[in-house]
Amino acid sequence: MGDAEMQGAPVGESAVFDRSKVMMLLGSLVVAAIVGHFVLAWNRKRRNLPPVVDSAVPFVGGLLKFIKGPVPLLKEEYGRLGQVFTLQMLTRNVTFLIGPEVSAHFFKAQEADLSQREVYQFNVPTFGPGVVFDVDYSIRMEQFRFFTEALTVKRLRSYVEMMVEEAHLFFSKWGEEGEVDLKVELEQLIVNTASRCLLGPEIRNSHLEKVTSLFHDLDNGMLPVSVLFPYLPIPAHKRRDRARKELAEIFSKVIKARKASGKKEPDMLQAFMDSTYRSLKRGTTEEECTGLLIAALFAGQHTSSITSTWTGAYLMKYKQFMPAVIEEQKEIMRRHGDHLDYDVLNEMSCLHRAMKEALRLHPPLILLLRQNHTDFSVTTREGKSYTIPKGHIVGTSPAFANRLPYVYKDPDTFNPDRFAPGNEEDVKAGQFSYIAFGGGRHGCLGETFAYMQVKTVWSYLLQHFELELTGPKFPEVDWNAMVVGIKGEVMVRYKRRQLTCD
Template sequence: MGLLATVAGPIAERAANTSTAALIASSVVSFVVLAVVLNVLSQLLFKNPNEPPIVFHWVPFVGSTVTYGIDPYKFFFDCRRKYGDVFTFILLGKKTTVCLGTKGNDFILNGKLKDVNAEEIYSPLTTPVFGKDVVYDCPNSKLMEQKKFVKFGLTFDALRSYVRLISDEVDDYIKKSPTFKGQHGTVNVPQTMAEITIFTASRSLQGKEVRDKFDSSFADLYHDLDMGFTPINFMLPWAPLPHNRKRDAANRKMAETYMEIIRARRAEGAKRDSEDMIWNLMSSTYKDGTPVPDNEVANMMIALLMAGQHSSSSTSSWIVLRLASRPDILEELYQEQLAVLGADLPPLTYEDLNRLPLNDQVVKETLRIHAPIHSIMRKVKRPMHVEGTPYTIPTTHVLLASPGVTSLDSTHFPNPTLWDPHRWDEGAANAGRSGPTANGTAHTTGNGDEAPEDEEKIDYGYGLVSKGTNSPYLPFGAGRHRCIGEQFAYVQLGTIIACLVRKFKFRNREGEEGRVVGTDYSSLFSQPMRPAHVVWERR
């Protein structure tokens, strides 16, 4: 009996444990099934005619998160066909209302401060990366002043001086990079263009001291900061995750590095070696008479470098990949330089860029198809009625604009998925109604903003800018949060591409002719799938 009891006891215990585990598993399954059933019934039976239709989804909280995350543009166009330009989907438990088209862009991007708010959406993500008291970690009025400081640091003289600095950086990179040893080889485009854009931006915008740091530990710090933009940090920016600890350490080190440069400049009375942004901010003063504190200068430098790097890195990568798939366009670019600048191809100048229309059109067309940011979000602060619809968006919703949808819409751009820089030729039949820079007739206003003569302008606190939302082409956004680095981006991208074109021929690898890699939407910024290799050959 004792032996039987010894054996039977553990068996009975295991049976009991198994039974308990089965009961728990059964309860969990039942709960999930019940939640799914109730979620479906609520969508079918309790529709609110005063709110936009909700995109059908099976699982509560998750909603359409996965479908949206895999390919936002496919999701937007599919939903538009079913629900129209205004619809709501569930994004990680949050009701997110999408407003598409030029009217949707205007509704959200030109929304009034009392109605929509960007800070509440982005501050949890950006503040740990950029630092305190700048960008979304300060009142909107202060942010507008900070944008004014940066924008008026991008003067014509500054932009003009940057072309030579950027050209020198590209040439130096080509000479030193192991990737470009010899007469031909292959290059992983996204990795290489990320390095080139960070080197050129740091040298031109931030000065020699900052650029020199990128030869050592600064690049690693930048990468650690960059990891702070992972989508999970929209929800858990405070979580003690490994990438967040590295992010915080990188922010402290990067800020201190900038502070050391600023202190040294002030102490030594150093002379400017270029019109870099640090000099501009060090001499700026808020409206109340307070000079911009050094810690805010440092944090704005982090923000400036981080914000511009993603879009320029992605766009320059797409340009090279597109040119490798279209060697005929690449050769046209080279012949354009020979015809306009001369067979000896002298060092590039700012004026030269303005004489290379196809070079500029390649940048514009790439930004049209490959907008760096696919979704722009705002928190609803007051109920907002959508004109022309029965819908009123409540304060429990987040609004989402996607200017990239209009630039991929055949209503505005015939054959919209075709990468064709010549659609921007003056008088081109397939250009469509493509906005301020469609045919090269845009002018540059006194503060560097590009807009047509009859475009309505507004001053949000950092100088007159075009409202711009009537255009289907908005690669740099619109409204008070429109990207102030637009002019610099065109100068940087145009210079980089012009330099590469005169040095190399690019083509896809054998068997991949005409092919272009897919888009990676896993980050907040759209970018080419990695790795993405093409073949290069010296001219």
Template sequence: MTRALLLLARQAGRLKIELVQSCLQAAELIHILDQGMQVLSLFAPNLPTSAHRKRDQARKDLQKLFQKVIEKRRETGTVGDDLLQIFMQARRADGSACDDYTIVGLLIAAIFGGQHTSSITSTWIGLHLVREKDILCRVMEEQEKVLQGQDGKLNYDALMQMDLLHRVMKEVLRMHPPLIFLMRQVENERTYKGMSIPKGDYLFMSPAVTGRSPSLWAKPNEFDPDRFAEPRVEDKKARLTFMGFGGGRHSCMGEQFAFLQVKAIW
């Protein structure tokens, strides 16, 4: 929230005051939404608590705010080059378009999806690099070598060549996943190890538990990015051994972007 306000304040001199006010309002509403997503919300999302009431009102206010932008684009025929325009032009398999409520929901999901996860992961990377001096030196040496080959430019190709930094990020996600659990709804009744799982039930999986399992990882409580390198490749031992971005058909669509984003920071 504070970072968003500071960035907007820096740009205020170059933006119309109306736009700045709208951005500040949106930032505040996003913050309220964030505060309304608590542990209790996972099990009782509609419980009439103060945080939930504020959350629901913020969602309505965000709808009104983004609705104005959507309607203005339709009225003027303006075609933007942003995520909003992509959602407005998107079509389902049957050819139908998303309604405005869904479009705003997708925007909110995109904002949340790339906010806390990347900042949490970046922070843990910093902590481990400070603690592990040898790995920090290797990361810096890799960056220096890669950038020399790119004429000192930090671009897409340079980031893609930083293999050690990539493994450092994976190791952080293994040990400190920003999402403590994932859940899936059972579409068809199943039996697993003698247990019957009825249709409609929810299954919860924890990347935090999987990432520290001694049956999958050697010395799971030690920070060791090289466990992902050849010939060890411990994340390939079994399906879904590494769940930093979920798994299956509904794994995180922003995985590759997340790696680029965090690697660009470090």
């Protein structure tokens, strides 16, 4: 018993002592957290840092808000905090710049100050190693030059010829009248066109169905969660990786066969095969051609099919704009007949404005991001100045910024005339008020190609068919991917016709 008593007392004292230590430790942590909060707040005020998005759960809360929906998040915080604010996600700080007044540096900055590579690493599993965001800046700029050389006016002229042929072939299979899901139809047509112009006749004629299926898996493997966790072992990523591997095998066989035959084709694949690195003093490898080709297809095919569908859907809903577009087609036919080429498409200013307005409302990319390497300052419309610290990720959102009410009147309404001569709301608001294709140093290289592609589709449709939306409601946005699509069906009734020139 003596031993028990001897042992009992120290145990009791130890328990009291441990509880005391725990309470003291917890108290210290609480005090440290409070002090830390005020120190951070003081430091933020002293350095003039942007306000921070509130989160009920520190660190994790910002991530949950982001994954739930970037655009709703931006809309809410813009209304509460203004044009500049910071979202804390795990160990990362993402500072958003919303509006032309604060985003100029984002678009104009040198790569050494604001870089793409770190934040777009989530593209590497899709595009593959050794291309675009998996290489340093100097090599990436050379690869972007390859894209530019593949999209010269001379090459665009030949691409338009292919686009017209594909449109004629595709729509000749429609009957005299009927009903179709326009989204599905245009997706297939754009796949056909992109395959013909970018991938070449080998893919278009022999592997199209397989490539289309694989590309679908590749596209669906890029989700909002992929931005932060591109290698997360989820089913969508596993399908993406399998699709990337199979696409590489198909493209590799085509490249090998083309090299062996010595035959040259007027497509983007050939342009990549013939490209040469000036700094490395060598040509492109088979693997690089494959990666660049996937990047080009990813950038051009899906975005063009979405934009084609939105353009037509809005013209059919807002019928007051259709007569001007139809009359433009009649005028084009009076001067050129039913001939379409690069120069004729460039004359279609009404159709161009309709497409531009559809892109304003629905730019395919939700977010544009950069890694900040140097402190810089921005000033809001209200005159508030903030310092954006080195180390922050900096972002802007075409999907949100293109609908700012002080830039665009009735911003949620489709109105192509806002871009008509004399109106030009984007011009009046200043540079970077319209960012559907990005802007500045990293503007979209395929912008002209996209306009040509969509104009070809709709010029052909308007000249040959009467069209009417028949769905119970107007199409909705599908936010469940990085390239924002259209939810559900877009049902359209068509009737074949031929526009007269009188």
